[in-house]
Amino acid sequence: MSTATLSRWSRFRESFLWYSFKRDKIAIVSFVVFVLIVAAGVFAPLLAPADPYDLTQINIMNSELPPMWLDGGDPQFPLGTDAQGRDLLSTILYGTRVSLLIGFGAVLLQSLLGILFGLLAGYLGGRVDALLMRVADVQLSFSTLMVAIIVGAVFKASFGNLMFGEIAIYMLILIIGVAEWPQIARTVRASVLAEKKKEYVDAAKVMGFRTNRIMFRHILPNTLSPIFVIGTVQIANAIISEAALSFLGLGMPETQPSLGSLIKSGFDYIQSGSWWITLIPGLVLVVLVLVINLLGDWLRDVMNPRLYKG
Amino acid sequence: MALLEVKNLDVRFAVRGGDLKAIRGISFSLDKGERLGLVGESGAGKSVAAFSILNLIARPGYIAGGEILFEGRNLAAMSERELRKIRGDRIAMIFQDPMMTLNPVLTVGTQMVEALKAHRRISTANARKIALERLKQVQIPSPEKRLDQYPHELSGGMRQRVIIAIALLLDPEIIIADEPTTALDVTIQAEIMALLLELCEQHNVALMLITHDLGVVSQVSQRMLVMYAGRVIEQGPTKEIINDAQHPYTQGLINALPQMGEPGRRLFQIPGSMPSLNRIPTGCPFNPRCQFANDHCREVMPEYVRSGNVDVACHEVAALIEKEKQLQEEQP
Numbered sequence: 307m308s309t310a311t312l313s314r315w316s317r318f319r320e321s322f323l324w325y326s327f328k329r330d331k332i333a334i335v336s337f338v339v340f341v342l343i344v345a346a347g348v349f350a351p352l353l354a355p356a357d358p359y360d361l362t363q364i365n366i367m368n369s370e371l372p373p374m375w376l377d378g379g380d381p382q383f384p385l386g387t388d389a390q391g392r393d394l395l396s397t398i399l400y401g402t403r404v405s406l407l408i409g410f411g412a413v414l415l416q417s418l419l420g421i422l423f424g425l426l427a428g429y430l431g432g433r434v435d436a437l438l439m440r441v442a443d444v445q446l447s448f449s450t451l452m453v454a455i456i457v458g459a460v461f462k463a464s465f466g467n468l469m470f471g472e473i474a475i476y477m478l479i480l481i482i483g484v485a486e487w488p489q490i491a492r493t494v495r496a497s498v499l500a501e502k503k504k505e506y507v508d509a510a511k512v513m514g515f516r517t518n519r520i521m522f523r524h525i526l527p528n529t530l531s532p533i534f535v536i537g538t539v540q541i542a543n544a545i546i547s548e549a550a551l552s553f554l555g556l557g558m559p560e561t562q563p564s565l566g567s568l569i570k571s572g573f574d575y576i577q578s579g580s581w582w583i584t585l586i587p588g589l590v591l592v593v594l595v596l597v598i599n600l601l602g603d604w605l606r607d608v609m610n611p612r613l614y615k616g
Numbered sequence: 617m618a619l620l621e622v623k624n625l626d627v628r629f630a631v632r633g634g635d636l637k638a639i640r641g642i643s644f645s646l647d648k649g650e651r652l653g654l655v656g657e658s659g660a661g662k663s664v665a666a667f668s669i670l671n672l673i674a675r676p677g678y679i680a681g682g683e684i685l686f687e688g689r690n691l692a693a694m695s696e697r698e699l700r701k702i703r704g705d706r707i708a709m710i711f712q713d714p715m716m717t718l719n720p721v722l723t724v725g726t727q728m729v730e731a732l733k734a735h736r737r738i739s740t741a742n743a744r745k746i747a748l749e750r751l752k753q754v755q756i757p758s759p760e761k762r763l764d765q766y767p768h769e770l771s772g773g774m775r776q777r778v779i780i781a782i783a784l785l786l787d788p789e790i791i792i793a794d795e796p797t798t799a800l801d802v803t804i805q806a807e808i809m810a811l812l813l814e815l816c817e818q819h820n821v822a823l824m825l826i827t828h829d830l831g832v833v834s835q836v837s838q839r840m841l842v843m844y845a846g847r848v849i850e851q852g853p854t855k856e857i858i859n860d861a862q863h864p865y866t867q868g869l870i871n872a873l874p875q876m877g878e879p880g881r882r883l884f885q886i887p888g889s890m891p892s893l894n895r896i897p898t899g900c901p902f903n904p905r906c907q908f909a910n911d912h913c914r915e916v917m918p919e920y921v922r923s924g925n926v927d928v929a930c931h932e933v934a935a936l937i938e939k940e941k942q943l944q945e946e947q948p
Contacts, residue, residue, distance in 0.1 A: 313764070505716035511672055513731050513782075514703035523730070527721040 326608050333604040336597040343594050347403035354396035355382075359562060366391050370580045388568070388583045389575055390560075397563060398587050402594070404564040405545050408478050412544040413537050415483025420490025421526065421533065427491065428498025429521050439495070442488035450485040450547060457481050458556035471559040478557060482544045493536050497529035531609035538602035542595045549591055565591045618645035618685075619789055619822055620669070620707075625682035625692075627661075627668045627846075629893070630675075636893040638664045638677065640846045646790065649820045651813075653837030653854060655830060655869070659890045660843040662826045666792045668692075669824075670703050687789075705735040708783035710793040710812075714775035714800070718767035724751075724778050725763030731785050750781040754811060773804040780812055784819065791816065792824045797832070809836065830873060834858045842866050845891055845901040852926030862928040864906050900931065908932045 318324055327333055346353060356363050368391035372379050379386065385394040427438040445453075461477055462470045470477070501507065502525060510520045549566030551557035553573075558564040560571050565587045572583025627639035639661045646652050656662050667673050669684055671691050684691040686707065691699065711717045719727060728747035732738055738746075744763065751759035754777040767775055776796065783791050796812065797805040813836060816823045825836055833840050833854060840857055842850040842865065850863040861867045871884035888905040891897060900918050903909040913931050920927045921934045928934075 505711050505713060506719045508672075509709075509711060509717045509779075510719070512670060512703055512709040513734065514700040514705060515730075515734050516700065519734070524719050524722075528719070530721075 323608055327604075330604055332600055336600040336604070339593065340597045340601060343402060343590070343597070344406060346399055347406045350396075350399035350403045354393070354399045355384075356393040356396045358392045358397040358400050364391050370575060370578075370583075372580075373582055373586075385586055386580075386582045388571060389580070394583065394586060397568060398565070398590055401563050401565045401568050401587060402590060404475065404558055404562060405548060405566070405591070405594070408475060408482065408548045408564065409541045409545040411475075411479035412482035412486070412548075413540045415479060416487045416490050416540060416544075417533065417537055419484070419487035421494050423487065424491035424494025425498055425521050425526060428495040429502055429517075429525065435495075438491070442491055445485070446488045450482070451550060453485045454481045454547065454551055455554065455556055458551060462556065467559070471561060474558050474562070478548055478551065481551075482547050485547075486540060486543070489540065490533060490536055493532050494529055497532055498525055501525045501528050535602060535606040535609055538598060538605055542598040542602070545591070545595055545598075565594075619648045619650075619687065620646040621683075621685040622669065623683045623685070625665070625668060625684060626680040627664055627673060627677060628680045629677045635680070637896070638846050638893060639668065641682065642841075642843070642846075642848045643682075644841055644848065644851060646822050646824060648789065649817075649822055650839070651816065651823045651825065651837045653833035653840035654824060654826045654843065655828060655833055655840060656843035657828060657890050659845075659892070661846040662828075662843055663794055664846075665843070666709065666794050666824070666826055669792060670707060670709065671699050672703070701735070704731060704788075705786045706788055707790045707792065708786070708788040710776075710779055710783050710791060710796045712795040712798050714772055714779055715767075717779055718775060720767055723764055723766055724770070728763075728778075728782055728785060731782055735786055746785065747781075750785055751778070753784070753815065754778070754781045756781070772800050773808060776800060776804075776808050777811070780808070780815065784815060784821070787819060788821060790822045790824060792826070794826045795828070796825075798827075798829075830858070830869060842869070845896050846893070847901060847929065849902065849929045850926060852924070856924055856926050860924075862923050862926055862933045863902075863930050864908055864932065865902050900929070906932075 327337075351357070358364075368380070368383065368387050369389050371383055371387040371391075373386040373394075374381050374384050376386075383393045383395070385398065388394055388397060423438050423442070427435040458477065458481060465473070507520060507524065510524050515524070545565075548557055548564060549569065552564050552566030553570045555570065558567045560567055563571065568587040569584050569591070572580065572585075572587070576584050622645070623643050624641045625639055625643070626637070626641055628635040628637050642661075642665060644652070654662050654665065664673065664677070668677075668679055669691070671679065671684070671694065673679060679692045682692065686702065691702065694702075718724070722730075725744060725747060728750070729740055729743040732743040732746060733740075736743075748759055748763060751762055756762055756774055756777045762770065762774070762778065767778075770778065780796075791812075793812065797808050800808060809832060812823070815821070823836075825833065827833055837854045839852065840854045841848045842857070842863065844865055850857060850861070850866050857866060858870065861870050865886070868884060868886040872886065874883060875881070886905055891901065891904070897904055897914070899912075899914045899916055900906070900909070903913040906913065910931075916931070918929045918931045918934065920929050921937055922928075923933060923937055
């Protein structure tokens with residue numbers, strides 16, 4: 307087994323992916339920043355000086371303290387505090403964690419739905435195709451945010467604020483995931499239509515493989531590169547969607563803030579001079595989305611079959 | 617009983633404005649271990665015939681009539697489930713372009729193991745052993761290494777060897793090879809053909825070779841079919857047809873080949889081209905291109921007549937045979 311993993315590693319070292327990565331400074335920087343942000347989010351409980359979810363650690367007397375390099379700053383709170391007196395650094399770390407979780411979760415859900423429906427529509431064709439793609443069209447004709455706002459509002463009303471707070475993260479994953487699946491489904495379908503005409507699919511049929519097997523084992527891996535590219539960009543989109551929903555008050559509650567709800571909570575105080583509550587999480591969000599998009603661009607260039615498969 | 621018997625097979629494509637008749641009533645049989653050549657120009661229906669044997673004609677195509685009896689069972693009327701057991705296992709197929717036939721994202725070993733596991737209850741380790749065994753049989757250099765390689769790491773010739781190895785993987789009764797060497801270099805072509813023949817003989821596999829290369833057919837096959845516009849126009853022992861072709865079309869094909877020992881001869885060309893499926897002429901489909909065509913040819917589809925051991929569908933040949941008969945009767 308160790309020889310197999312070793313050869314896989316050396317294969318990766320020789321791959322075009324690694325080769326072009328080494329030569330692309332933007333990709334390297336983006337990747338490093340992305341990994342840092344993800345690591346900060348994942349290890350937030352270890353890195354954060356305080357636990358923003360623990361109400362006993364919060365002292366309202368500490369509210370709206372500026373970052374420590376400004377007058378009136380307290381070294382105990384390096385990036386200052388928010389309106390409730392929570393350490394902003396810790397809250398941002400936990401918020402990043404929530405935002406990333408929603409971003410990845412939503413894209414995972416989108417991909418599952420999108421790949422399944424895209425494969426079925428593309429491979430089976432005919433009525434299945436017509437039905438699934440019309441459903442996708444209908445869904446695409448609504449804006450994601452609008453659907454999310456309606457669904458979110460309905461859930462919030464029916465579950466009540468407290469209950470909604472507990473399940474908010476799953477709800478957001480569900481809403482954003484379901485709202486965006488047609489993007490992936492369409493891409494998959496287009497690739498499947500191109501792939502299924504190829505001779506290896508005929509060969510697989512001639513070998514007596516089942517339809518499921520041909521779809522998932524033979525065609526799907528050949529359509530993965532566009533899915534990777536779209537998936538990457540969709541993570542950024544999902545994070546933005548979540549931030550927008552949170553900003554509108556339909557996302558994460560302020561007790562477990564995401565980057566979006568942090569920005570929102572600070573927005574109320576921006577007039578009174580506490581700009582850092584909004585600006586710093588805003589910067590983190592912008593940087594996070596930017597590096598994901600840059601990575602997506604790089605992946606798109608690398609995985610474009612016309613550029614390297616020829 | 618023949619291993620495979622195709623009777624009056626009719627394949628059509630449903631398109632706007634009626635059906636296109638891609639194959640019109642072809643019949644032939646294949647015995648165990650026999651080698652059958654199927655020749656014809658592009659568009660004659662060779663590949664459609666091959667696919668319909670496995671009942672794999674994709675929509676809008678369908679089998680409109682006739683029987684495909686494999687070991688006495690009719691493949692044309694079989695359920696998809698039963699067909700899957702036969703495809704790949706009992707009847708294997710080799711395609712034209714080895715660059716395209718292997719899945720680019722799976723290793724050679726994975727594809728072979730998969731094929732075995734689809735038809736046999738077998739552990740991955742054992743399947744790999746069999747795969748390696750087959751790779752050795754197709755004389756691929758360093759077979760152990762190939763199992764973990766991807767198709768793009770192999771040359772065209774090596775890929776076609778892998779494809780032959782996959783075709784032989786489950787010890788099929790029949791291999792249908794659809795122009796297996798067309799996409800290869802000429803030198804590799806001969807090697808691959810020789811290998812395919814040798815393996816078919818060794819394993820007693822019947823080979824149905826589809827090609828437009830008369831040279832290959834004459835070397836390889838015992839019997840041959842000549843197809844034109846979806847019909848078999850001549851069929852019989854290869855030697856007889858090559859040495860003394862009856863049908864004007866077959867004669868044209870043979871005359872179109874350069875011959876050793878006749879330098880400077882202008883190559884014959886059959887005038888015109890194969891009619892497209894929606895414009896097949898009435899009567900004998902070959903009549904617009906035939907130098908012997910008369911009004912009768914333009915109106916009536918010729919039936920098969922027997923000349924020696926060869927079945928021919930041609931009014932001209934029929935008339936000649938009739939004449940000979942009369943001559944023989946007059947001079948007892």
